Amino acid sequence: MNEWYGWTGTILRIDLTEERVVKEPLSPKMACNFLGGRGVNAKLLFDEITVETGPLDPENRLILGTGPLTGTLGPSAGRMTITAKSPLTGIFGDSNVGGHSGAELKFAGYDHVVIQGKAKRPVFLWIDDENVELRDATLLWGKTTYEADKIIRTEEIGDMDIRTLTIGPAGENLVRFACIVGDLYRAAGRCGMGAVMGSKNLKAIAVRGSKPIRIAKPEKYIDLVEKLFQLVYKSAKYEEWSIQGTMALVKALQERNSHCFRYYQNIRLPEEKLTNVLATTYLQEFAVKSKACFSCPVHCAHPFVIRSGPYAGTYGGGVEFGTSASIGFNTDNLDLAFICKFNELSQAFGLDSMSTGDLIGVAMYLWERGLISEKDTDGLIVEWGNQKAVLNLCEKIAYRHGFGNVLADGIKGLVNLVGKDIERYFYHIKGLGISSSDIRNDVAWALGESVSTRGADYMRCAPTISRFQISYFLQKGITDEDAFDSASYYPLKAEVLMEGEAYSAIMDSLGMCKFVLGRFPNEIPLENVLDMLAELILAATNLEINGKKLKRIGERISNVEKAFNVRQGLAVKDDFPPPRAFETPELMDPTEGPKLDKDRFGNLLKVYYKKRGWDVKTGIPTREKLEELGLQDVANKLSMAGKLKMQK
Amino acid sequence: MIVKARDADRKKKIVVKVEKCAGCRICELICSLSKYGELNPKRSRIRVVTLNRIPIDVPVVCGQCSVPFCIESCPVSALDRNSAGGILVNDELCADCGKCVEACPYGAISIDTLTHTAIACDLCNGQPLCVEWCPTGALTCVSSPLTVQEKRWSTALLLSEPLLKKWDFLSVESG
Numbered sequence: 150m151n152e153w154y155g156w157t158g159t160i161l162r163i164d165l166t167e168e169r170v171v172k173e174p175l176s177p178k179m180a181c182n183f184l185g186g187r188g189v190n191a192k193l194l195f196d197e198i199t200v201e202t203g204p205l206d207p208e209n210r211l212i213l214g215t216g217p218l219t220g221t222l223g224p225s226a227g228r229m230t231i232t233a234k235s236p237l238t239g240i241f242g243d244s245n246v247g248g249h250s251g252a253e254l255k256f257a258g259y260d261h262v263v264i265q266g267k268a269k270r271p272v273f274l275w276i277d278d279e280n281v282e283l284r285d286a287t288l289l290w291g292k293t294t295y296e297a298d299k300i301i302r303t304e305e306i307g308d309m310d311i312r313t314l315t316i317g318p319a320g321e322n323l324v325r326f327a328c329i330v331g332d333l334y335r336a337a338g339r340c341g342m343g344a345v346m347g348s349k350n351l352k353a354i355a356v357r358g359s360k361p362i363r364i365a366k367p368e369k370y371i372d373l374v375e376k377l378f379q380l381v382y383k384s385a386k387y388e389e390w391s392i393q394g395t396m397a398l399v400k401a402l403q404e405r406n407s408h409c410f411r412y413y414q415n416i417r418l419p420e421e422k423l424t425n426v427l428a429t430t431y432l433q434e435f436a437v438k439s440k441a442c443f444s445c446p447v448h449c450a451h452p453f454v455i456r457s458g459p460y461a462g463t464y465g466g467g468v469e470f471g472t473s474a475s476i477g478f479n480t481d482n483l484d485l486a487f488i489c490k491f492n493e494l495s496q497a498f499g500l501d502s503m504s505t506g507d508l509i510g511v512a513m514y515l516w517e518r519g520l521i522s523e524k525d526t527d528g529l530i531v532e533w534g535n536q537k538a539v540l541n542l543c544e545k546i547a548y549r550h551g552f553g554n555v556l557a558d559g560i561k562g563l564v565n566l567v568g569k570d571i572e573r574y575f576y577h578i579k580g581l582g583i584s585s586s587d588i589r590n591d592v593a594w595a596l597g598e599s600v601s602t603r604g605a606d607y608m609r610c611a612p613t614i615s616r617f618q619i620s621y622f623l624q625k626g627i628t629d630e631d632a633f634d635s636a637s638y639y640p641l642k643a644e645v646l647m648e649g650e651a652y653s654a655i656m657d658s659l660g661m662c663k664f665v666l667g668r669f670p671n672e673i674p675l676e677n678v679l680d681m682l683a684e685l686i687l688a689a690t691n692l693e694i695n696g697k698k699l700k701r702i703g704e705r706i707s708n709v710e711k712a713f714n715v716r717q718g719l720a721v722k723d724d725f726p727p728p729r730a731f732e733t734p735e736l737m738d739p740t741e742g743p744k745l746d747k748d749r750f751g752n753l754l755k756v757y758y759k760k761r762g763w764d765v766k767t768g769i770p771t772r773e774k775l776e777e778l779g780l781q782d783v784a785n786k787l788s789m790a791g792k793l794k795m796q797k
Numbered sequence: 798m799i800v801k802a803r804d805a806d807r808k809k810k811i812v813v814k815v816e817k818c819a820g821c822r823i824c825e826l827i828c829s830l831s832k833y834g835e836l837n838p839k840r841s842r843i844r845v846v847t848l849n850r851i852p853i854d855v856p857v858v859c860g861q862c863s864v865p866f867c868i869e870s871c872p873v874s875a876l877d878r879n880s881a882g883g884i885l886v887n888d889e890l891c892a893d894c895g896k897c898v899e900a901c902p903y904g905a906i907s908i909d910t911l912t913h914t915a916i917a918c919d920l921c922n923g924q925p926l927c928v929e930w931c932p933t934g935a936l937t938c939v940s941s942p943l944t945v946q947e948k949r950w951s952t953a954l955l956l957s958e959p960l961l962k963k964w965d966f967l968s969v970e971s972g
Contacts, residue, residue, distance in 0.1 A: 221836050222826040249822070256837065295850055302849065309849065333850060359910060361835035371830060378930075391932075439933060440852055441821035446932035448819035452852035466852050 154365035155217035155690035156180055161259045161281060163274060165349050166207060166266030170281045175260050181692065182779060185216035185260055187243055187657035188706040190232035193263060194241070195713050195783065200790060204236035204341070205323060205348035207267035213254065213314075213354075216660025217690050220255035220362045220443070222370075224377050225662035227252040227443025229331075235340040236348075237325040237504065237559050238580035238604045241713040242340030245608070245657055246314075247442030248332035253312040256358025268350035273301065276356045286352040293317050293497040294330040301355050314354040317499025319547040320347035324557040326504035330496060334450070334466025335442065338501040339581065340603055365691040373685050380673070381446055381665060390664075391439070394449035395470035396428035398586075402474075405635075406743070407586045407594075409474055411481050411533055412510035413576045413729065415736040416587045416743065422483040426473060431485050440467055447665055453489050460490040468492050474585035475506025480513055481533035494540060498547035507582030508556045509542055511563065514574060520567055527551035573728045578605035579719065589730055589743040591635040593618060593642040596753060597649065600724050602710035608663065610649035618645045620674045638749040643757035648675050651703025655682065658706060705778045708770050711763075712783050716790045721768045724754055769793065809882050809920055809940045810861045811843070811928060817935035820847050820854030824927035824936060831926050840909055842918040843927050843936075856936060858927070859884060859905040859918035867917065870900035876915065883920030891915050 153175075162171045175189075183189045190212045202208045211233045218226040229251030235242025254262065257276050264274075271286040284305065289297045294317040302309050312332055319327035320343030327343030328336045337343075346352075364370050381387060389397050402408050403423060406416045424430060435455060441448035450467035468489055476495075477488045495502040509531075515521045516531040523530070527545075529538045529552065545553025555562040560575050576583050581604025588595035597610040622632045622641070631637040652675060656663045659682070666678055679696030686694050714723075726745055733742030758765050762774035772793055775784040787793040825841035833840060843858040861882055868876040868884070875890035876897060884906070891914040897906050898915075906917045918925075920938075928938045960966075 222823065222830055256839070299850065310846070334852065359837070359839040361829075361833070361837040361840075363835050364830065367830055367834040371827070378932075382932075438816060438852070439819040440854070441819035441932075443821065444823055444826055445821050446823065448821060448933065464851075 152363075153690075154363045155221065155686070155692075156185065157255060157258050157260050157360075157362070159259050160261045160263060161276070162263045162265070163281070163283075164266045165264065165268040165272065165283070165351065168268075168283055170283075180217070182702065182705060183709075184655070184658035184702055186214040186219070186228070186660050187230040187232070187245070187654060188702065188709075189261060189658070190214040190230055190243060191241070191706055191709045191713070193261070194232050194234070195709050195716075195786075197263075197265075198234060200716055200718075202234060204234045204239060204242075204345060207349065208265065209234050209345055209348070211264040211342065211345050211349065211351075213251075213262040213264075214658075215251045215255050215260055216658050217260075217686065217692075219660030220252035221364065221689060222444055223374050223661060223685065224381055224665040225442055225445035225447065226660055227445070228657075228660045228662055229254065229337075230657050231329060231337040231342045233340075233342055233345040235342075235580075235603070236323070236344045237341040240579060240604065240717050240719060241602050241710050242342065243603055244328070244337035244339045244342050246329070246331045246335050246337040247445075247662065248312070248335035249443045250312040250314050250331045250335075250354075250356060251660060252443045253356040253358045255362055256360055257356055258358065258360050262354075264346075264349060264351065267348065271350050271352050273305075273353040273355060274351065275306065276354065276358075278357065278359055289352045290321060291318065294499050295333065295497050297353055298330075298333055301353055306355060306357075308357060311355050311357045313356075315499070316343040316346045316352060317497060317547065319499040319557075320344055321352070322547065322549045322557070323347055324500065324546055324549065325559045325561075326501045326508070327499050328501040330499055334440070334452075334496065336496070336501070338503060339606065341501070341504075343499050343501075364689050366688045370685070370688040373681070373688055377666070377681065377685070378446055387447070390449055391447050393428035393432065394451055394467065396431050396451075396468065396473065398470040399423075399426050399428060399473065402586050406590050407588075408478055409510075409576075409583075409585055409587055410478050411736065412479050412514040413583075413587055414514075414734050416590060416734055418478060418483065425483045426477060426485055426488075431468065435485060435489060436467070442662065445662065445665065447662075449664070455486050455489055458486055460486045463490050463493050465489065465493045465496065471585050472502040472506065475503040475582075476509070476539065477506075479506050479510030479585070480535075480539055482536055482539065484536070487536050487539075491540065491543060494543050498543065500543065500547055503585060504559070504582055505543060505546060506585075507576075508546070508559065508563075509539055511560065511575060512542070512552075512556065515563070515567065515571060520571060525552060525555070525566060576727050576729060578726060579603075579714075579723050581605045583727075584608070587734070588726060589734065589745055592638055592745065592750070592753065593635070593646060595726050595730065595745055595750070596642065596757060597646050599726050599750075599754070600646070600757060602707065602714060609653050610646055618642065621645050621648060624674050636743065638746070638753045640753065640756045643753055643760055646757065647704075647760060648700075650707055651700045652678070654703040654706040655679070655699055658702070659686070701778070705780065707761075708775060708778055708780060709783060711770055712775070712780075712787055715769050715792050716787060721754070721766075724768060726750065772796070809923055809925075809938055811858050811918070811920070811925055812937050812939050813856050813858065814935050814937070815853070815855050817933045818845065818854040818856055819933050819935070820845055820852075821932060823930050823932060824856060827926045827930045831921070840911065840916060842916055856927075857903060857905055858936075860903060861920075866900035866902065867897035867906050867915075870896045872896060876917070879919055879922065881920045881923035883922070884917035885919055886915045886917055888912065888914045 160173045232243040271290040272283045273286040294315045297315045328338040435453035436451035439448040440450040455463040583605040601609040825838035828841040879885045893913040928936045
C-alpha cells in the first residue's frame with residue numbers, strides 16, 4: 150500500500166523515560182493481517198513485552214489503537230481499543246472506548262499510539278496534529294477526571310473543542326481496576342488500563358486533529374453506509390435501543406433470569422423493587438436527552454440530572470446497564486438516584502464502575518458470612534443496601550484509604566486479608582469479575598465468558614451470541630430442540646461462539662461498535678454482515694477483502710490473545726466458570742435454581758478447543774493452527790516459552 | 798406574481814432543535830465527505846459544539862440571515878446566494894481576508910485552513926445532506942412559505958381588481 154485510505158499509516162511511539170517521540174510507519178502487512186484497533190494492539194503487545202514484564206513496570210506498553218474505519222462516517226465508527234498487560238488479572242488486557250477521542254486521534258494523523266517507559270514526574274501528552282509534546286502535569290496530579298479535563302481545555306491548551314483521555318486519583322494511586330475516561334463520560338473501563346497509565350506518570354492525553362481521513366471510493370462508501378444506516382433504522386430493536394439504551398437489559402434479563410442480585414445469589418431481582426430500576430423509570434425521572442458516540446445513529450446513552458432527594462444536583466452523561474447491575478443489583482441498592490450518584494463519583498475518581506461494584510458486592514457477601522467485620526472495614530457497616538457505605542468505599546478505594554486499600558488490589562487484596570479459602574466465593578474468571586449478569590442459565594453465554602481472552606466478559610462474543618445462535622442453526626437446517634435451549638450443552642454452540650468471537654474481534658479492530666450491527670439487523674446471518682463489512686472496508690481503504698478473509702482475521706486475533714495468555718501460564722482450569730456457577734444461587738430453592746454442570750461444561754470446552762484447532766487436553770493453540778494463520782513467529786515464541794514443541 | 802421577493806426572504810433554512818441533538822456529528826461527516834471526498838469535521842459547514850461536562854450538544858450552522866452580513870461584508874464580492882438561498886463562495890475571488898468571519902454573528906462561516914477560502918453552507922442546492930442524515934431529527938430544513946410582502950401584495954391586487962375595471966385602468970402589469 151503506497152497510499153493509505155482509511156488508515157493514516159502512522160504509529161506514534163512515545164518513550165516517557167527518554168522523553169522521545171517517534172513516528173513509525175504502520176506496516177501494510179500488519180494492517181492486512183490484523184486490521185487495526187484491538188487486533189494490531191494485541192500483536193504489538195505480544196511482540197513487545199515478555200512473560201516477566203510486570204503490568205505496572207515501565208516496560209509494559211499502553212497501546213491506543215484506532216481502526217481503519219475509526220473517524221469515518223459509518224454506524225458508530227469512532228471507537229478505539231486501549232491495550233496493556235492488565236494489573237488486575239496479570240494477563241492480556243484491553244478495553245474499548247467510544248466517545249470522540251479515537252476519531253480525533255485519526256484526524257491528528259495516527260492509527261496507533263504506543264506508550265512505554267515512565268515519566269520522571271507527572272506529565273500529559275499533547276497531540277496537536279504533527280506536533281506532539283509532553284507537558285508538565287504537576288498541577289493536574291490529584292485532580293478528578295472532571296477537573297483535569299477542564300483545566301486542560303481552558304488553562305493548558307485553551308481550546309474547548311479538543312478531546313481528552315484522563316485518569317483520576319484511582320489511576321494515580323494504581324488501583325488495579327482504574328479506568329481511562331474519554332471525553333468525560335465514556336471510559337476504557339475494564340482491565341485496569343488507568344492504573345497502567347498512572348504507573349507511567351501519565352495523567353492525560355489531549356488531542357486536536359485537523360487532518361483528513363481519506364476514503365478510496367467516497368461515493369460508493371456513502372452508498373454503502375446509507376444502506377447500513379437503513380438496516381439499523383429498520384431493525385425491530387432500533388426504537389428500544391435508541392430510546393432506552395442498555396437500560397433495556399434490566400427488563401430483558403429479568404425475563405431471561407440472568408440477574409446478579411446480591412452478588413449472584415439470585416438470578417431474579419425482587420419483583421417489588423423491579424420498577425425502581427427499569428429503563429422506563431430512568432427515562433421518566435432522570436434522563437433528559439440522548440447522547441451518541443461519534444457517528445452513531447443509535448445514540449444509546451441518556452444524560453441524567455437529579456433534581457431532588459439526597460442526591461440532588463448530580464448529573465452526568467448517562468447510566469448504563471453494566472453500572473446499574475454491578476453497583477445497584479449486586480449490593481441490593483435498587484435505586485436509580487443512588488446508581489446515578491455512584492456513576493458520577495466513579496467517573497470522577499476514574500474507577501471502572503463495573504469492577505468497583507463487583508468488589509463491593511464481594512465485600513458484602515463476605516460480611517454476610519461473617520468473614521469480614523467492622524475491624525477490617527474501618528468501622529463501616531458493609532451490609533446489603535447500605536448506600537453510604539458504598540459511596541464511602543468508592544472514595545476509599547480511589548485514594549487507597551483503609552479498607553479501600555484492600556479492595557483496590559482486587560480479589561487478591563481480599564485473599565491477603567481473609568485467606569485463600571474465600572477464593573471459591575469469587576464470581577470471577579481469570580481474575581476479572583463476571584460482567585453483571587449471571588451465566589448459570591445460559592450455557593453458550595457461560596462458555597463465552599469463560600474462554601474470553603481478557604477474563605470474564607461477554608463483549609468478546611455475546612452481544613451476538615443469541616442472535617447468531619438462532620440464525621446460524623436455522624441457516625444450517627438444524628431443528629433439534631436442544632440447539633435452541635439455553636441450558637443445553639449442544640456441541641454446535643461452541644461453533645457459534647467462535648462466530649461471535651470473530652465478529653467482536655473484527656468490529657473492535659475496525660473501530661466500530663459491536664452493538665450497532667450485532668444487535669440490530671437480527672434477521673441477517675453473520676456471513677452477510679461480514680460480506681457487507683468487507684464491501685465497506687474495500688470502498689474505504691482499497692483493501693481487497695471478503696467476508697471469509699475477515700473471519701480469518703478475527704480468528705488470527707483470538708489466537709494471538711490466547712497465545713499471550715498461554716505464554717503467561719494460563720491453562721484449561723482458567724477457562725472454567727467459577728465454582729459457585731456449578732451450584733444453585735444461594736437465595737433460590739435448590740431444586741429450582743439453575744446451575745451449570747462441570748463435566749458437561751468441560752466436554753463442551755473440549756469441543757470448542759477442537760474446533761479452534763487447539764490441543765484438546767491443554768487448550769494450547771497447535772503449531773499447525775498458528776502456522777496456518779501465518780503466525781509462525783507467535784508459535785516460535787510459545788516454543789521458547791516451553792509451551793509448544795520446537796519447530797522440526 | 799408581480800413582486801419578486803428577494804431570495805433572501807423566501808430561502809430555505811436549516812432549523813436546529815438543540816434538545817434533540819445527540820452529538821453524533823454525522824452531519825459534520827456527511828458534509829465534509831460529500832463536499833471534499835474526504836472526512837474532516839474541521840472542514841464541515843455545520844459544526845457541533847459540545848458543552849463537555851454539561852452534556853448538551855449544539856449544531857451551529859448558517860441561519861440564512863435576511864441581511865447576510867457575510868455577503869455584505871465581502872470586499873471582493875466573492876460571496877453570493879445560490880438559487881436555494883445558500884451561501885456560495887467564489888474560490889477564485891475569495892482573498893482569505895476574513896471579513897465574513899468577523900461579520901457573521903454566529904460563527905457559522907469560517908476559513909478553510911487547506912484552501913484558504915471561506916467555508917459556508919450552500920444548503921446542498923436545497924437538499925441539505927446533514928438534514929437527510931440526521932438520526933434524531935435535530936436538523937430540519939424548512940422553506941419559508943410566501944413572504945409577508947408577497948402576501949400583502951396579493952391582498953392588494955385582489956382588493957384593487959374591482960377598481961381597475963371601474964376606473965378603466967389597464968392591467969397592473971402593463972402599467
